[in-house]
Amino acid sequence: MTSPTPPQGRYASFQAFYPYYIHEHSNRTCRRIHVVGTGLVIAAFVAFLVTLNPWWLLAMPLVGYGFAWAGHFFFEKNRPATFRYPVWSLMGDFRLFWETVSGKRRF
Numbered sequence: 243m244t245s246p247t248p249p250q251g252r253y254a255s256f257q258a259f260y261p262y263y264i265h266e267h268s269n270r271t272c273r274r275i276h277v278v279g280t281g282l283v284i285a286a287f288v289a290f291l292v293t294l295n296p297w298w299l300l301a302m303p304l305v306g307y308g309f310a311w312a313g314h315f316f317f318e319k320n321r322p323a324t325f326r327y328p329v330w331s332l333m334g335d336f337r338l339f340w341e342t343v344s345g346k347r348r349f
Contacts, residue, residue, distance in 0.1 A: 256330050263334035266323055272313035273338065279309025280339040310335065 253259040267273045283306040290298035307324070314322045323331040341347035 253327070253330070256333055259327060259330045260334060260337065263323060263331065263338075266320055267313075267318065267338065269313070269318045272318040273342075275309050275313035275317070276335060277339050277342045279306050279313075280335050282306070282309065284339075306335070 253262065267276060283302045286298045286301045286305060290296070290302075310324070311322055314320055323334070338347070
């Protein structure tokens, strides 16, 4: 299966980017690790809101990227989209998380 390629090197919208994002997460373990990492990011943000301890804000990218990049490097064997599409990749992480916990996407 070939990877969807962006038109002229960049995607024009998140809607156009998301199929590429999903393709780059075709390994089941990688997807599951992403969902866990995003869940921990949300938990760290809630912990910050409850405690107002700024260390929780520092924990957010560490757990989020730590889990996601481990999934890519060890299971998916590809380069995370974050390096080329940082904002859309983050949006993709949250959409993947929502689709998974809502039952729309089964992993």
